[in-house]
Amino acid sequence: MMVKVTIGRAVLALSALVTLGFGVAAAGLVPIAASSGHWKITDWFLHWTMQNSARTYSAVQTPRDVRDDTGLVSAAGHFRQACQVCHGAPGERPSPVMQAATPPAPDLAKTAGHYTDRELFWIIRHGVKYTGMPAWAADGRDDEVRRMVGFVRRLSSMTPAQYRALTVQDAPAAAPPVIARCSGCHGADGSGRNQRDVPILAGQDAAYMAATLRRYRDGGRASAVMQTAAAALDDREIDTAARYYASLPGLPRRDVAPLHPIAAHGLAEAQLPACARCHREGGTAPRIAGQRQNYLAERLRHWQGEETVIDAHKPQDPMAVIARRIPDEAIDDLARALAAETR
Template structure:
């Protein structure tokens, strides 16, 4: 067609080029010359394909027919014991890596992945949800999962192969045909980042440190538990003989010193039971709580709710001094609301309020501030308060000025700004926690 061949184009592009010596810059020059030659012949290739389209279609049809015939023959073994052909295994690994890299473009990595509370939160779930397949320090993988194809890898030495954004995408979306599930509540990106924070910490963990992070106070004995609860803790639904409730929240429901988990002390039995039931049904989204609650039966839910509601509040750990102006803003929002933005006063439903509060609503006094910040952000984003949640949850969405069907498109449009959310969370955290009030009907 009058165009030079790739070799001629390469020679024309570098007429005085010396013979290759293996140096990187000379190899790059040869590669650029080859690419230039391919571009020069691209039009020829397209023209040849158009001229011989019948032959091309015939070859494609023959290849498809051959593939179907091979599948029909049953010669390819689908047994997990047979493994994949080496070329196919390489193709799958290459496709996995490239797919993850492509789909993580634009993911913004938060700058707090070294937060101890975030790491602790991820560790608690890893022990119950991930360690059986992927192992942990001092803990062997389940032998059944090791006969899967592909076999779930022992994760600690593999974490370095992936960037934080890639780990986030894998945890959130899972991987097809591997047994790696997607996150149960994919909208809960805060939980997924907690898992990433822990995974980044996993490679350097010794056994004692892993047990402290994964089990909390449950790494020790269960002798302090009441008899009925002790049976649940020893034979609970998730995790090495100790139920996930104690692993994260502790026996007394204090949530631990890191602030990774909410305090259950001082909440009403009604609220705790309804929360567990909502998690179990999946109407309240949480990839950490839903798998745990789904394994509890009615009696276990009521037992746990009764136990934690009866626990006296622990003394709050000393908190860093808060800005007086910040506390004043939080107090105003809690007691008066922001009527100009359709944000109701928090105290009407969550206390402190004269005569107590509805037993179906959570009490916020003495609650972990990080937990309150995370939950209010979920309301702002429309993740909480959806049509399948309880009426009280939809009422809360209205109280903070958000329509879950049309949540604010960006943070700047939230009825409560991030600074205001932190302020009201700090004010409630500074209030003394007490045992739950009796139900309103009983108090009257």
């Protein structure tokens, strides 16, 4: 005997299923233990859904440039601090505790090839729900995400020796213990290991460096790399690291010389003050004479700001206003002039 299907009966059946589902959930019968794992079909479906989502959203939520292969040291340093424990690294096994998650973090040397650069950028930038994969810890730092994409792309061919060379630089025996946490990226000599995106710390003002580290630690300045590095430092370690790098030969201890019109005089028509007005010996602004050219230009462009750049919207930071008054076409020449200052 056929049962006639009507709208009323369909609604009643659906309501019964929903009620049953809520009843099962309310009774705590849904197994959420990571130790229980997923059924194979559930695992396949969730992974398939994630891949489709990454493919779709990466097509509309990523910038034009999504990969930078020039900042491997800073990206590798962050990977070592924040990612290695889950994913492992060349010559380094992942934590067995983290591998007991459901799902466990994949070996990126094997799985990154399944994704395009644009998809990798989106996953690193936004994270993945229900997997333990977090979003990037600092908004507005797409430059850091691009460098991480470049680093992840290298993992499949990277040797343990190459990974160690990127992430570890032994500090002198006389250096304070905290310098071992900094030297991997900044070098034991504070030179930034000649990396385009890492500033020179040697000779920088100690008070400025200490204040900047505290801002990173407390979330007042945006950088997933530096916020992670500074999070574990107490005030004593911050002051010790700042004094150590300030004592090394590097950036000149003097005022900015007039090697560029904006550095010397500013732009009156744009209400732009001269760099030399604040960046002088004994002032509260950092030393920029002799600083790395690419780092200076990149910082100025961050302050000029895409809409997502947090630093450029901090009212207590005067550089947010000043940088936006510098003509974009003048930034590279200004950075080159400042970097050429004799050390």
